[in-house]
Amino acid sequence: MILFSPEYKRYIRLLSVLSVFVFLFFGSDVSAVAEAAAISAKSVKPSIGESFLGEELNYKVGFWIFNNVARGRLTFHGKGEGIYEATLSAHTTGLARFVRRRKDFFIATMEVVPGAERLRTLSFDKTSRLDGKERRKLVEIDYGKRILRWKKWKNGKLRKSGELPIPEGVVYDDPITAFYNLRYGAYGSVRDAAAFTIKTLPTDEGKEIDIKVRFAGRKETAARRAGLGKGEGFLADVSLDKDLFDSKSGLMEIYFNPDMVVTYAVAKDVLFFGDVRGKLLPAADSR
Secondary structure (H helix, E strand, O other), rough: HHHHOOHHHHHHHHHHHHHHHHHHHOOOOOOOOOOOHHHHHHOOOHHHHHHOOEEEEEEEEEEOEEEEEEEEEEEEEEEEEEEEEEEEEEEEOHHHHHHHOEEEEEEEEEEEEEOOOEEEEEEEEEEEEEEOOOEEEEEEEEEEOEEEEEEEEEEEEHHHHHHEOOOOOOEEEOOHHHHOOOOOOOOOOOOOOOOOEEEEEEOOOOOOOEEEEEEHHHHHHHHHHHOOOOOOEEEEEEOOOOHHOOOOOOOEEEOOOOOEEEEEEEEEEEOOOOOEEEEEOOHHHHH
């Protein structure tokens, strides 16, 4: 039975990385809570913090014939003048829980960059719990001293720590912060087949990690969306580190509605599983 095959167990071990990345960085499988108003409906565009304040997004992830093996929720709220915090929780669900019980918690603390309508990371805290074992990593960024500090814990005990210099002029965006910046248009307009290169947090050894995003033109978008029965909006092709979730190609396909809320996403060529997809989860079915 495929649910209990080694390949499926491997998938569950990778699941939160897959689902969380799809959701975090590109909002795949998201559904805005009813209170979250569309930005485009306002005559004056609010600030980036005001645009997402109080928003809650929900999603589910599946592959092959399994459509609901993980759920996630992302919330955005204020922490003080110009400081915001976004929290993501993700967990396996349904039959997947009998194979592997996994929960992930991410907390991104960010600030509005002075003189600019974009967010930048102050800290990124990740905790993963798998079958009773817990791992945690905290990254803190000091732009004044231009230093990135990181710590790692295993089952509550500090195991490793280190720091890295931040090159002059470089701003690192964790996946959650990048998700909000992209939706707001902080990297630039997406309406002219634009392309962006986004620096995410480097590895512990200091290796830089760039993610490339290309928005398709109108004709290409219309043709590709039609095959999936998707409505109006934008289509982005994304290239990222292949090792992030054992993808043969490192490619993703992301569908946004006109208000830059993602309605559908596909992670391509995931090892053993092919395409892993995320789908909009209606607010009424967000539990």
